[in-house]
Amino acid sequence: MPSLASSPPVAAAPANPRSRVLLASLIGTTIEFYDFYVYATAAVLVFPHLFFPAGNETTALLASFAVFGAAMVARPLGAIVFGHLGDKRGRKATLVGALLTMGIATFLIGLLPTYPTAGWLAPALLVMLRLAQGFALGGEWSGAALVATENAPAGKRAVYGTFPQLGAPLGFILANGLFLLIAALLPSDDPSRPSTAFLDWGWRIPFLFSVVMVVVGLWVRLSLVESPAFERTVRTGQVRRLPLAAAVRAHGREIVLGTFYMLATYVLFYLMTTFSLSFGRAAPTGDVPGLGYDYTTFVLMMILGVVFFGVFTMLSGPWADRWGRRRTLIAVTLGIMAFGLLWVPMLSAGTVGVMAWLILGFSLMGMTFGPMGALLPELFPANVRYTGSGIAYNVSSILGAAVAPFIAVALWRIGGGSPFWVGVYLSAMAGITLLALLVGRETRDVDIEA
Template identity: 45%
Template sequence: MDLERSRTARRAALGAFVGTTIEWYDFYVYATAASLVLGELFFPSSDRLTGVMASFAIFAVGFFARPLGGVLFGHFGDRVGRKATLVTTLLMMGAVTVAVGLLPTYSSIGIAAPVLLVVLRVVQGLAVGGEWGGAALIAVEHAPPERRTFYGAFPQIGNSAGALLATGAFSAVSLLGDPALHAWAWRLPFLVSAVLIVVGLLIRLRVEESPEFEAVRERQHERPAPVLAALRGSWRSVLLGIGLLPVAVGGYYIVTTFLLAYATGPDVGVPSETVLTALTAAAFVELVATLAASWLGDRVGPRRVLIGGLVAVAVLAAPQFLVVPTRNAALIVLMILLMRLGMSGTYGPLPTILAGMFPVEARYTGVSLSYQVAGAVFGGLSPIAATALLGAVGNPWPVVVLLVAMCLVAIGCTARAPHAGTAAARTAREGVSA
């Protein structure tokens, strides 16, 4: 029985990993393209910074659609099942990414180009809004109690693997040269998603439904809508969950997407190949380190690991940006690697901590709502805020202050977050019975 449960847990973790890898590859492909080419292709302007901010604004649109996707797919995930919902989000995400790769630019169809890009980003945001919570839960709910933090990290390393593939794809096409990249090669990483979706679908269809969801399935239609249960009985957990996440979902884009735009801009002039190669290597380091951090979380406690990662990010914030103007490739690569090593501690423990804050009946909705609202606020606005601060002051110090402040907020909310057992029991009594 234990052997079969272990096999099922590994299959669920693999399904969560592969699915989120593909979903986040799709998301990060846009983020990378927004830093490099989309501004001038879809928002032509004499000022490069204006074009970059416009492409980041469309980037933010996807984030603001994510809470709606979290509520929508959270409802079906808590009522119909985790597995069917995750298959749907995977197909949606892949179709949108391929469509972006086929989209005509401003020079071909004028204002219709950015309008269509906005529409596609909304659909992409809806799909991502329903993905992370379900993938995290299907991994955690299948896992043995003593290994929940480790297994729960697999959707998180899917995030790193997706970033690795996305930056790796753009590193490869950038070798064709800037003229080819801007003319047609930028489309290739988007179109590759069609192949990845087929692979992910085959793996995800083999994953069994969550045993914890199966145990409450028959009672689901007798209970309030999951979003009402989450907001009535678990609203404190939702707010604390949002507060746990500014660095994991927002700080990440400051040290990747914004850093790429800042370093490769005309005022600094670091070659894009240098930064893309560093980000690709850092994504691999982060992938391995996230698993190690999650293994440690099962032994010393996930909240301690999360706080340790946040402290590391705060300490590294200033050195990360101060080395960029030196144009010293070795120092830039080193600091990017160290920062992503610290970031790994902020990712791995999250699924287990968040899952323990909500009852099973409203868990998909509660976890998704917390994660996606944080994504909209911190993830969607962080690159825009960082770019605006840089433009206003002319140096990255305000961005450093912003990142450190986000770390302090996350540390405070992590310290106040309910423990796994007590939170689920309390919210089950207060919310689901309401």
């Protein structure tokens, strides 16, 4: 872990203009989370109907979530490969490569044949492209966070670090807004199932549209120059031949701590997005009872909650710069633990309670997610920062995200439709994160160029 400075270092003027840094860090993660939400929504609405054999609806949903989880398994591998390139060749070229890989994979999903047309080849191709998405995403977040934090002025790293995090709520609104528009133009007579036109071709539009966003992202990122931190690493001869080996050998503790710092964030994130969409739309009298909202109503409610996600993501940056990353996140994690125990009374209080649940959950999501853009990069020195922060972020995606939909659905079934045990699961994961934060150290005053 880089040494603590006795006082915040005086940073040189950033090599990249502020507007370019913030836009470059924001655009890539917006595309990343747009792609995630497009797949997550399709995993609930479309893929169980089109990419798996007809039969038990719960089995088809779990199979769709399994493909979703495949990307999480590929993400640590992407973090290693792109981290190696980012720590040896520079942040700029690596970010461009990750964005291209992600955009091409997402676009091709929109062109896939379905199970009735191609049989098992259809889900096999879906898995391959989902793995490619995950591989690219493994290198995207850490690169975007480094662009923001390594170009931030002194005392503003957490504020700058919230811009890549802001891509999550923006991506949600773009993806689900586009799905809502398509669903409105292609209405269904059955509120529990998309229309025939939507299943035939409408679902493909959000995947194909991602190419437009990728072009914009490439244009912004190609105009960047390397950060002062990486240039200093090259100039002083500190580039490591094998960044992964150097990171694990010298900073294994920070990798483990960073992984568990992110655990509660990931579990909360996927429960409030993917699981909630299934739970909110499930019929109150079905095999596994849910809230019974139609798709349009519930997604609009979620979008309102996501507005609070964005607001509190931005507020968390100044808080983390003022009070420190560790103190801020300890308070928020305690809030997540309490929130998990409030699921049943809130979700039993009608639409007002459900809306309060969404707003509170997404607000906590913003407060825990925002500081991570600065905290994880600050755990590592510049010569292994891309690799170390990427591994911590993406290994946590397996522990907290890849398994979360399965655990949540299983606990939902065990509870006979009650979300009680799902909330307890969230509180337990937050407890693990709290322990990691208590063991860890404050990173606000580290020298980011060291």
